Every structure is written in structure tokens, then in C-alpha cells.
Amino acid sequence: MLFNSLAFAIFLPIVFLLYWFVFNKTKSTQNALLIVASYYFYSCWDWRFLFLLIFSTFLDYYSGIQIEKSDSGKRRKFWFWLSILVNLGFLGIFKYYNFFATSFADLLCSVGLKANPTLLKVILPVGISFYTFHGLSYVIDIYNKRIKAEYNFIDYSLFVSYFPLLVAGPIERATHLLPQVKEKRRFDYQMAVDGLRQILWGVFKKVVIADNCAIVVNMVFANPEEYSGSVLVLGAVFFAFQIYCDFSGYSDIALGVSRLFGIELLKNFNYPYFSRDIAEFWRRWHISLSSWFRDYLYIPLGGSRGSIWIKVRNVFIIFIISGFWHGANWTFIVWGLINALFIMPSVMFNTNRNNLNIVAEGKLLPNLKEFGQMIVTFFLVCFAWIFFRAQDLDNAFCYIKRIFSKSLFTIPKFNSSDISVKILAVLLFLFILKEWAGRSKNHALESNKSVPTYLKMAFYFIIFMAIMVWGVTNKTEFIYFAF
Amino acid sequence: MIKKFIYKVLFTSICFFSLLSVVLFAVSKYVEDKKFKNSQTESNTLIVKSDCKYDLLFMGISHARNFSRYENHKIVERILDKKIINIGQGGGICSINEQLFYLKYFYSKGNKADAVVLILTPSMLTSEKLPIASNTFDKEIFDLSFLYQYLLFDSENKYQRIIKYLQSKLTKEWINLEPDYTVGKFDSLTRMDELTVKKGFLLARQQNINIERFKKSCFQVEEIIKLAEMNNSKVVFIIPPALFGKWPEHNQVSDFAKKMKEKHGINFYDFSESVLKPQYYYDHHHLNTKGVKYFTSVYLKPIL
Numbered sequence: 001m002l003f004n005s006l007a008f009a010i011f012l013p014i015v016f017l018l019y020w021f022v023f024n025k026t027k028s029t030q031n032a033l034l035i036v037a038s039y040y041f042y043s044c045w046d047w048r049f050l051f052l053l054i055f056s057t058f059l060d061y062y063s064g065i066q067i068e069k070s071d072s073g074k075r076r077k078f079w080f081w082l083s084i085l086v087n088l089g090f091l092g093i094f095k096y097y098n099f100f101a102t103s104f105a106d107l108l109c110s111v112g113l114k115a116n117p118t119l120l121k122v123i124l125p126v127g128i129s130f131y132t133f134h135g136l137s138y139v140i141d142i143y144n145k146r147i148k149a150e151y152n153f154i155d156y157s158l159f160v161s162y163f164p165l166l167v168a169g170p171i172e173r174a175t176h177l178l179p180q181v182k183e184k185r186r187f188d189y190q191m192a193v194d195g196l197r198q199i200l201w202g203v204f205k206k207v208v209i210a211d212n213c214a215i216v217v218n219m220v221f222a223n224p225e226e227y228s229g230s231v232l233v234l235g236a237v238f239f240a241f242q243i244y245c246d247f248s249g250y251s252d253i254a255l256g257v258s259r260l261f262g263i264e265l266l267k268n269f270n271y272p273y274f275s276r277d278i279a280e281f282w283r284r285w286h287i288s289l290s291s292w293f294r295d296y297l298y299i300p301l302g303g304s305r306g307s308i309w310i311k312v313r314n315v316f317i318i319f320i321i322s323g324f325w326h327g328a329n330w331t332f333i334v335w336g337l338i339n340a341l342f343i344m345p346s347v348m349f350n351t352n353r354n355n356l357n358i359v360a361e362g363k364l365l366p367n368l369k370e371f372g373q374m375i376v377t378f379f380l381v382c383f384a385w386i387f388f389r390a391q392d393l394d395n396a397f398c399y400i401k402r403i404f405s406k407s408l409f410t411i412p413k414f415n416s417s418d419i420s421v422k423i424l425a426v427l428l429f430l431f432i433l434k435e436w437a438g439r440s441k442n443h444a445l446e447s448n449k450s451v452p453t454y455l456k457m458a459f460y461f462i463i464f465m466a467i468m469v470w471g472v473t474n475k476t477e478f479i480y481f482a483f
Numbered sequence: 484m485i486k487k488f489i490y491k492v493l494f495t496s497i498c499f500f501s502l503l504s505v506v507l508f509a510v511s512k513y514v515e516d517k518k519f520k521n522s523q524t525e526s527n528t529l530i531v532k533s534d535c536k537y538d539l540l541f542m543g544i545s546h547a548r549n550f551s552r553y554e555n556h557k558i559v560e561r562i563l564d565k566k567i568i569n570i571g572q573g574g575g576i577c578s579i580n581e582q583l584f585y586l587k588y589f590y591s592k593g594n595k596a597d598a599v600v601l602i603l604t605p606s607m608l609t610s611e612k613l614p615i616a617s618n619t620f621d622k623e624i625f626d627l628s629f630l631y632q633y634l635l636f637d638s639e640n641k642y643q644r645i646i647k648y649l650q651s652k653l654t655k656e657w658i659n660l661e662p663d664y665t666v667g668k669f670d671s672l673t674r675m676d677e678l679t680v681k682k683g684f685l686l687a688r689q690q691n692i693n694i695e696r697f698k699k700s701c702f703q704v705e706e707i708i709k710l711a712e713m714n715n716s717k718v719v720f721i722i723p724p725a726l727f728g729k730w731p732e733h734n735q736v737s738d739f740a741k742k743m744k745e746k747h748g749i750n751f752y753d754f755s756e757s758v759l760k761p762q763y764y765y766d767h768h769h770l771n772t773k774g775v776k777y778f779t780s781v782y783l784k785p786i787l
Binding site: 006020021187189192193196457460461464465468469471 | 484485487488491492495499502503506642646649650653654
């Protein structure tokens with residue numbers, strides 16, 4: 001069931017009404033309803049993988065209790081490693097088996113040995129990367145005695161399987177979500193209204209901006225050799241907006257939906273394209289994943305403490321694994337490597353925490369320096385996105401080679417697309433303006449009390465009409481479902 | 484508080500959808516006022532009025548619509564000396580199931596037709612693309628009864644088609660829609676090009692016929708017969724001519740039509756190889772105006 005589908009438009013009000021009118025007596029009834037709804041939501045993709053989800057949930061739940069109860073270090077370690085290895089094992093089989101098998105066969109082939117790898121025809125269970133990371137963080141936190149184990153299975157299951165975050169995050173932490181799940185939720189009018197605004201903005205980002213950018217991007221990336229360098233640059237820029245609006249649009253809908261049920265989820269994006277350097281970009285992009293890697297990998301590895309060599313090593317490890325998390329393809333690994341290279345100078349010279357505030361806070365426009373920094377950062381990010389989007393490394397190198405040709409200085413000309421590229425460019429410009437205006441808020445459509453209600457309603461109607469007029473109606477999945 | 488929230492959401496939604504409906508009605512009225520004739524548009528809501536009586540109703544895909552395009556409609560009416568309505572849909576956007584829907588819509592408005600002529604292009608029953616085309620109703624006006632009936636109608640890709648239907652009314656293509664005043668299609672072929680024909684077959688359907696799809700289409704064709712019978716219309720099946728003669732799925736479709744003839748007593752005529760001269764075609768399976776004239780007078784006149 002997609003967030004941008006009719007099925008979800010029917011599912012959500014039904015669950016909402018049941019939640020607040022029928023199952024609102026205690027937190028247990030509220031949680032039980034949300035669990036049933038979440039499992040139904042998940043089974044709409046493939047009910048068979050529901051068993052995998054329940055098994056993974058039970059294993060982490062039970063391991064958590066055993067780790068906490070165990071007196072001996074050995075027993076604690078046993079349950080800890082059992083949970084970690086089984087979780088990573090599932091992820092490995094479903095997501096990475098074919099990649100390793102073919103890569104190994106290619107390696108043997110390169111030294112003259114023949115190998116026929118046995119490939120598994122496995123479907124990637126949707127959301128596996130996300131719920132596995134939920135479980136891992138929970139078990140690691142208990143093992144490190146940061147949190148107590150959860151003894152209520154329903155509450156724990158809801159933490160892992162809560163439907164707004166189940167298939168594409170944000171990757172929640174037990175410290176943030178479990179306390180909310182353990183309290184009875186009371187209806188918060190302002191929170192619900194703002195949740196609806198966030199949903200509207202998320203849908204707009206997804207179906208108007210991301211899906212229309214996708215039409216142009218797919219066309220350009222399919223045959224880069226047919227386009228001039230200037231078109232390819234625009235293709236990369238459109239992809240930057242496609243992936244941002246697709247994923248942050250999903251996150252906005254997830255956060256907004258969750259707020260209708262009185263639960264706040266972690267913010268996943270914080271206007272990343274208004275970053276002044278790559279380090280700032282990574283503090284603002286897919287925050288729940290970046291902070292997960294920071295807390296459970298980077299810091300345990302030593303973080304930015306120690307010698308320069310240790311710093312460099314840790315940065316590379318974290319970015320390569322982050323790339324690999326996105327998919328079993330060399331393009332993602334190279335994407336991670338490029339980002340590691342981009343961020344390296346600021347880590348080595350300790351300038352990675354230079355830009356912690358909001359750019360041009362309280363001002364209408366950034367100064368020239370800030371503007372230049374944002375533009376440079378954006379184009380560096382776009383360059384890396386080429387690897388992220390390309391089908392394979394050859395496609396990426398061909399794309400880049402073609403960019404840096406004489407045709408870079410020609411007027412961009414697109415073959416065709418459903419929505420005119422000019423209209424798309426205008427929509428993007430207006431979208432950027434709105435995001436810029438709202439950059440200090442939780443989301444760009446958050447209410448501004450100084451604006452009269454009728455003007456706000458008129459603006460919401462314009463967004464509604466934009467969705468009606470330009471919204472792509474094909475059932476396009478969110479990009480991050482594939483991860 | 485929650486009740487206030489629900490009322491507010493409902494009120495806002497009603498306001499938004501009402502405003503949207505006003506816009507949709509306004510743009511539809513604007514286009515409708517341009518007064519289209521059957522030969523000038525492929526929209527059916529623009530030409531299907533209420534309580535009208537016709538001698539013949541043509542339906543099918545482009546091969547049916549071709550009897551009306553380019554003012555051919557007048558020629559066919561004159562030769563057959565019949566009042567005709569053509570609800571066929573060209574452009575690769577309408578499956579047999581949506582044709583069934585159009586026929587239902589036609590009858591629901593109190594219209595009558597003495598005979599329903601289904602131009603039974605064989606590829607129409609095997610195409611995988613037609614049933615999922617979402618732009619089927621792009622040229623239809625915003626009509627609540629049309630929308631309501633389609634909501635109740637069983638169809639593949641229904642909701643996407645509905646959304647596209649509503650969306651299409653807000654585009655400049657819709658607002659700028661004008662009657663097609665082209666008179667006559669006089670381009671003609673000089674010979675048959677085997678390669679183009681092969682490519683055309685592949686475009687119409689996959690390499691192999693999907694049996695499930697074919698069965699489903701046959702069921703829908705039978706529904707058309709039942710609906711026509713219920714409304715006292717005679718049913719005539721015609722396999723249209725093509726320069727290459729028979730379509731790859733010709734035999735299956737012909738067998739099915741014969742079965743329907745036995746079961747329902749319909750009339751069935753196979754004219755697939757009736758016109759084999761390239762000068763009567765503007766492509767390998769669409770008759771040009773000269774071809775329509777020839778085919779209508781030689782083959783249709785005696786049977787309709």
C-alpha cells in the first residue's frame with residue numbers, strides 16, 4: 001500500500017476513527033489497533049514477508065530480555081551476537097547475496113577461472129533495511145546498558161512495525177519512540193492539524209516535484225550519449241530534486257500521519273540543499289540514518305578522536321557502509337566513497353562543525369559568501385548523485401564524460417516529457433522559495449500565525465490544485481522502498 | 484477537540500472539492516459550447532445526447548472510429564442511408580471493456596439504436612496495453628453521471644483512469660480542444676511493407692497471445708451482446724479489412740465470433756481480406772476516405 005494511493009486514502013481515515021473513537025480507552029487498546037493496522041499495511045505488499053518481520057521482532061524482543069536478565073558476560077554476548085548475526089544474516093541473504101555471488105564470480109573470471117554463481121531469485125522484502133536497523137539499535141542499546149529491555153511484546157512490536165515508518169523510515173530509536181508508545185495518547189488538535197499540513201506538503205513534493213522530475217531524469221539517464229552536456233547537468237540537478245522530494249516527501253507524509261495518532265517521529269530531513277558544506281549536508285540529509293551510523297558505528301570506531309589516519313579510516317568506513325546500505329551495487333559504494341572524499345578536508349582540518357546554525361537565520365536572503373557555499377555544496381552533491389542514479393559504473397562514467405564536453409556550453413534541449421521542462425523548472429523555483437522561507441520550521445508548510453487564515457487556505461488550495469493538475473498518477477513507488 | 488478536527492477536515496475537503504468541481508464544470512462547458520459533431524471529435528460525452536434514436540451504432544477501436552473521422556461519417560451515412568452514431572475510440576486508449584462502458588452510458592441516457600455494429604479488430608481482444616491505458620477519458624467532458632457510472636463499473640486501472648480524467652480537464656490541451664475540420668484522408672500506400680506490418684503486430688500485442696487476456700476480452704464482448712439485446716438492438720460483428728489480410732490472432736477471434744453467432748444469433752462478417760489494394764489504405768490497416776467509400780458501398784451496404 002503506497003502513501004500516494006487510493007487504498008491508503010481509505011485505510012488512514014478508518015484507522016484514525018477506530019483509534020480515537022473505539023480503541024481509545026487505554027494505551028494497550030491503542031497499541032493493539034496500531035499493530036493490527038501496521039501488519040495489514042505491510043501484508044498489502046507481500047503477506048509472506050510478514051512472518052519474517054514478526055520473527056525478527058520476536059528475536060530482538062527476546063534477545064533484549066535475555067541480555068538484560070543474564071548475569072554472565074558470556075550469556076549476554078551470546079544473545080547479543082545471535083540477534084546481530086541473524087538480523088544481518090537476513091539482510092545479507094535478501095539484499096546482498098546476489099551481489100556477493102556475482103562479484104566473486106567476476107573476480108574469479110578476471111584471474112582466468114570460470115565460475116557459475118548460484119543466484120537466488122529473492123525478492124527484497126520491503127522495509128527490511130529499516131526494521132532491521134530498528135532492531136539492531138534496540139539490542140545494541142540494551143547491551144550497552146543505555147536502555148532497559150521492553151517486556152511488553154505489543155509495545156515493542158509497535159516500536160518496530162509502526163506503519164508510518166515501517167517501509168522507509170525514519171529509523172527510530174527506542175529512547176525516542178518507546179516512551180511515547182508506553183503512554184496513552186490524547187488527541188492534540190494543533191498536532192493533528194499540523195500533521196495534515198505536513199501530509200499535504202509531502203504529497204506535493206512526491207507527486208508533483210519528484211515524479212515529474214523522474215520523467216526527465218529517466219529519459220536522460222537511459223541514454224546519456226544522446227544529450228548535450230548542458231542537458232546532462234540539468235538531468236543531475238533534476239535527480240537531486242527527485243530524490244530529495246521523493247524521500248523527504250515520504251518522510252513528511254510519515255511524520256504527518258504519525259502526528260494524527262499523537263506520536264512524534266524523528267525528523268529525517270532539515271532542508272539539506274541549503275547547506276554550506278558537505279558536513280552540514282550530512283547533518284541535514286536522512287538524519288535518522290546518518291545519526292544511526294554515527295552512534296552505532298562511527299563513535300564506537302573512535303569517531304574523530306585519535307590520529308588523522310584513524311579519522312580518515314573511520315570516515316571512509318562509515319560512508320562506504322552507508323553507500324552499501326542503499327543497495328547491492330558498486331554505484332552506491334562509489335557514491336559513498338565520493339562523499340567520504342568530499343567530507344575528508346573538513347574532518348582533517350576540524351571544520352566539519354563550522355556551520356551548525358540555520359543559514360541566513362532571520363534574514364530574507366543569504367549573503368554572497370553563503371550563497372556561493374550553498375551552490376558549490378549543491379553541485380558537489382549533484383555530482384555524487386550521478387553515481388547513485390546510474391544503472392552501473394559505465395553508465396555513470398559515460399554520463400560524466402559527456403558532461404565535460406564542448407556541448408556543456410550549448411542551450412539545453414530535451415526530447416520530450418509529459419510535463420514541459422519549463423513548467424517543471426518554474427515549479428521547482430517556487431518550491432525552493434517556499435522551502436527557503438520555511439527553513440527554520442519543522443516543515444515548509446508549518447503554520448505562520450501572522451498570516452491570515454483565508455490566505456493560508458488559499459495557499460493550501462493552490463497546492464491541492466497543483467497536485468490535481470501536475471500530479472503524476474502512475475503508481476510510482478518511493479525510491480527508498482528499494483533500500 | 485477531535486470532533487472539531489473532523490468537522491474542519493470535512494468542511495475543508497468539501498470546499499476544496501466543490502471549488503475543483505466548479506472549475507471542472509466551467510472548463511467542460513467552455514469546450515462543450517464549441518459544438519462538436521461526431522466526425523470532429525473522439526469524445527463520446529460530447530456527442531452522446533439524451534433520448535435519441537439511431538439506425539446504427541458503430542463501436543470498436545480506431546477501425547470503427549475511422550468510419551467517422553475526416554467527415555467520413557457523412558459519407559457512410561449517405562451511402563447506407565442510415566442515421567449513425569459512432570462511439571469507437573482510436574488512439575490506442577480504449578479497451579473492449581471501456582467500449583462496453585460507453586455502450587452502457589449510451590443506453591443510460593435513454594438512447595436507442597436499431598443495430599450495434601462492433602468492428603471486431605482481432606488485436607483489440609488480445610492487447611495488453613489497451614486495458615491499462617489511463618488516458619481513455621482525456622477527451623470526455625466532466626459529467627457527474629458519467630463519473631458515477633464509471634465508479635460503479637468493473638475495470639482494470641479504474642482509479643488511475645478517473646484521476647487522469649479529472650486531471651485532463653485542467654490542461655491547456657483540453658481548453659484548446661477544437662472540432663477537427665479535416666475533410667477526407669487522402670494519403671495512400673503504394674505497396675505493403677512487411678517489416679512495418681511485423682512491427683505493428685508487436686506494437687499491438689506481445690509476441691504470444693495471452694490466453695487469459697483473450698478470455699477476459701471475449702467475456703466482455705459477450706457482455707456487449709447481452710447489453711445490446713436487453714436494449715432491443717441487433718448485433719453485428721465485422722472483422723475489418725487490412726492490407727495484410729488476417730491479423731495473427733484472426734482465427735481465434737473468428738472462432739469466437741462464430742460461437743457467439745450460434746449462441747446469440749448475432750450476424751458475423753469476416754471482411755479481413757476484402758480490400759487488398761494499397762491505394763485504399765493510409766496505413767496497413769486503416770482505410771483512407773476512398774477506401775471507406777469503397778468498403779461501405781461494396782461490403783457494408785448489402786448487410787446493414
